[in-house]
Structure formats: structure tokens, C-alpha cells
Amino acid sequence: MVKGSFPVDKLRVVETPFYFYDLQLLKQNLEAAKTEAERYGYHVHYAVKANANDRILETIAKAGFGADCVSGGEVEASIKAGFPAGKVVFAGVGKADWEINLGLDNDIFCFNAESIPELEVIDELAAAKGKKARVALRINPNVDAHTHHYITTGLNENKFGFNMEDMSKVVDLLKTLTNVELVGIHFHIGSQITDMCPFQNLCVRVNEIQDFFEQKGFKLEHVNVGGGLGINYQHPNHVPISDFEAYFKVFHNHLQLRPRQQLHFELGRAMVASCGSLITKVLYVKEGTTKKFAIVDAGMTDLIRPALYQAYHHIENITSDEPFEPYDVVGPICESSDTFGTARMLNGTKRGDLIALRSAGAYGEIMASRYNLRKLPGVYYSDQD
Numbered sequence: 413m414v415k416g417s418f419p420v421d422k423l424r425v426v427e428t429p430f431y432f433y434d435l436q437l438l439k440q441n442l443e444a445a446k447t448e449a450e451r452y453g454y455h456v457h458y459a460v461k462a463n464a465n466d467r468i469l470e471t472i473a474k475a476g477f478g479a480d481c482v483s484g485g486e487v488e489a490s491i492k493a494g495f496p497a498g499k500v501v502f503a504g505v506g507k508a509d510w511e512i513n514l515g516l517d518n519d520i521f522c523f524n525a526e527s528i529p530e531l532e533v534i535d536e537l538a539a540a541k542g543k544k545a546r547v548a549l550r551i552n553p554n555v556d557a558h559t560h561h562y563i564t565t566g567l568n569e570n571k572f573g574f575n576m577e578d579m580s581k582v583v584d585l586l587k588t589l590t591n592v593e594l595v596g597i598h599f600h601i602g603s604q605i606t607d608m609c610p611f612q613n614l615c616v617r618v619n620e621i622q623d624f625f626e627q628k629g630f631k632l633e634h635v636n637v638g639g640g641l642g643i644n645y646q647h648p649n650h651v652p653i654s655d656f657e658a659y660f661k662v663f664h665n666h667l668q669l670r671p672r673q674q675l676h677f678e679l680g681r682a683m684v685a686s687c688g689s690l691i692t693k694v695l696y697v698k699e700g701t702t703k704k705f706a707i708v709d710a711g712m713t714d715l716i717r718p719a720l721y722q723a724y725h726h727i728e729n730i731t732s733d734e735p736f737e738p739y740d741v742v743g744p745i746c747e748s749s750d751t752f753g754t755a756r757m758l759n760g761t762k763r764g765d766l767i768a769l770r771s772a773g774a775y776g777e778i779m780a781s782r783y784n785l786r787k788l789p790g791v792y793y794s795d796q797d
């Protein structure tokens with residue numbers, strides 16, 4: 413069992429629980445994504461909802477990526493972090509008027525629109541500003557991502573996006589909306605997808621859908637295939653970088669772009685998950701009748717994924733070299749779902765040891781809450797003194 417190399421002496425004096433971000437690993441991961449995307453001239457927008465930590469956002473902006481936002485707050489944070497507005501896409505089923513206006517005022521790259529009433533409101537608000545809003549239609553490709561049902565989004569009768577059955581009506585409407593310009597089509601099939609088949613199926617569907625728009629006389633500037641590339645949560649030390657090579661290659665091999673058409677992606681998890689760990693201190697080791705519990709000072713309020721999706725995070729005791737033993741690692745919150753792992757092999761654990769919950773850089777810090785009136789987790793960066 414290989415352990416991560418943490419700067420333990422430095423981490424010992426930081427108030428727990430906190431997120432540790434390895435910025436070097438983040439940069440390596442971004443470099444890998446960039447190299448593989450540039451091979452085909454693809455554009456990647458970072459899905460800000462995965463992690464909107466200031467330094468993470470700034471690092472990703474500096475690396476040259478665009479931003480994929482799902483709220484006005486994310487649009488503001490992205491622009492503040494240095495993402496050019498011309499590389500910001502804005503999705504979401506329920507965009508409020510102020511959020512649409514914010515996008516219009518900043519001349520963002522594109523709104524990913526999800527319903528007919530939304531298109532009408534964008535048109536109306538753009539008209540009031542004498543602008544033409546750039547819009548892509550989010551379409552349900554009806555591709556099953558074979559992932560957890562809470563994070564499957566590309567099936568019909570989903571609150572997200574348009575269904576192809578309604579598309580004739582939508583394109584007729586678009587012809588009457590003078591302040592909306594249709595520039596692309598957008599898809600997103602789900603998250604934590606590690607099998608490339610769903611992405612290949614998506615390509616096949618997109619090719620068919622492209623034929624429809626061509627027949628209707630629309631020339632689309634771009635296709636946006638969303639995100640969803642997964643990471644290896646089981647082996648963070650052996651596989652710290654996502655398989656961007658295989659991912660982009662699927663689209664290169666199976667998606668038929670039209671002349672001069674650009675392909676865009678919205679990756680969240682695969683860009684940031686591996687660089688973050690939640691560091692927590694062992695408060696008590698409780699001996700049950702058949703097992704031992706390591707009760708730690710972090711809970712589901714700091715990292716909700718195990719409680720919400722039964723998600724797996726690799727767990728390490730980073731301050732012990734004692735022989736391995738099984739522990740249930742649990743938090744202090746008054747909910748029995750507040751468990752990070754059962755029967756996990758940790759080096760012999762005692763009060764005061766530091767535990768790392770690995771691969772917590774995506775959907776970790778950003779989902780922290782103050783339930784039970786707990787403090788929000790702190791942050792420590794690898795380049796800090």
C-alpha cells in the first residue's frame with residue numbers, strides 16, 4: 413500500500429479539518445488535459461462548480477482554459493479569477509434575470525439554454541440592451557452514462573435540456589427571436605464516467621442530431637459535449653492523472669464535425685479531484701465489539717460525497733507507520749450516514765493522528781455546509797510556508 417507524500421510536519425500545526433491542495437499536481441493534471449485537447453484543437457472550459465477555490469480558479473485560468481458556469485456567482489468568480497469572458501459558458505435550468513443580464517453585460521461566449529421560456533426571456537433581456545445573445549441549445553441525447561442515478565443527466569424526462577422531439581418547435585421559435593443567435597448545441601451526460609462507451613454513444617447521437625440542424629438550414633459554430641470524465645478514486649497514488657488521452661481520442665474518432673466547426677468540453681472533476689485531500693485529526697479510537705472506529709474531526713459537512721452518493725475516497729493515516737488494521741472512519745455529525753469508510757486498512761491509529769481523505773479536490777470544499785453550526789473547513793496549499 414503506497415502512501416501519498418504529504419508535508420506532515422507542516423500539516424501538523426494547521427487547524428483541522430482542512431483541505432490540502434497540491435498545486436504542483438494540479439498543474440501536471442492541467443498540462444495533461446491541455447496537451448491532449450490541443451492535439452485536436454479542442455476547447456476546454458473548466459466546470460467551476462467542481463471547485464471554486466480562488467487559487468484553484470486562478471491556476472486554471474492562467475493555464476489558458478475557459479470556464480463553465482452554472483450560476484451568476486460562478487460567472488462573477490470566473491471573471492474575477494482571470495478567465496476571459498469570451499471563454500465563459502453559462503448553463504443551468506433556472507437562470508434568474510440578473511444572471512442572464514450579468515452574462516449579457518460581460519458578453520460571455522455563450523448561454524447554454526435549457527427550455528423554451530428561457531430562450532424567450534434571454535431574447536427579451538438581450539433586446540432591452542440592444543444586444544444579440546449567443547445561445548447553444550442543451551439537448552438530451554438519451555445516452556445512459558451508467559453512473560449513479562443522482563449524477564445521470566442525459567436521459568429523457570430529466571429536468572435538464574431539450575428533447576429532440578420538441579426540436580422542430582424550438583427551431584421555428586428561434587427564427588422569430590431576433591435577439592438570440594443560435595451558435596451551438598450542448599450536451600452533458602453525467603459525471604464520474606470512466607468507461608469510454610457512453611462517450612462513444614454520445615458521439616453517435618450528436619452526429620444524428622447534427623444532421624437535423626443541417627436539414628433545418630442551421631450552420632452551428634460549435635458543439636459542446638459537456639464533461640463527465642471520471643477519475644480513479646481507488647488508487648490516487650498510482651493513477652493521479654485522468655486518462656485525457658483516451659477521452660479526447662473517442663471524440664476525435666467518432667464525432668463528425670462539420671467544416672470549421674469547433675468542439676468544446678466542460679470538464680470539472682477530472683481537472684481538480686486528484687489535487688485535493690481533506691485532512692482531519694483523529695479525536696477518538698473507539699473499540700466496538702467486533703471492530704474499531706476512528707472518530708475524526710471532519711464530517712459530512714466538510715465532505716458530503718460519501719454520505720450523498722456512497723462515494724469512495726481512499727483513506728490514509730499520514731502520521732503512522734504502525735501495522736495496518738481495519739477501521740470504520742466516521743465523523744462527528746448526528747447522522748448515521750456520516751461515515752467516510754468502513755473496514756478501511758489504516759496504519760495503527762491513535763488520538764491525534766492525521767487522516768487524509770484523498771481525491772477530494774472536486775465536489776469537496778465547495779459543497780461544505782455549516783449544518784450542526786460547524787465551522788467551514790480551512791485550506792492549506794502545497795506552496796505555503
Ligand SMILES: *Cc1c(COP(=O)(O)O)cnc(C)c1O
Nearest residue numbers: 459600603639640678679680681
Ligand atoms: C457538472 C457539469 C459539468 C462537469 O461535470 P464533471 O463530471 O465534473 O466533469 C459539465 N457540464 C455541465 C452542464 C455540468 O452540469
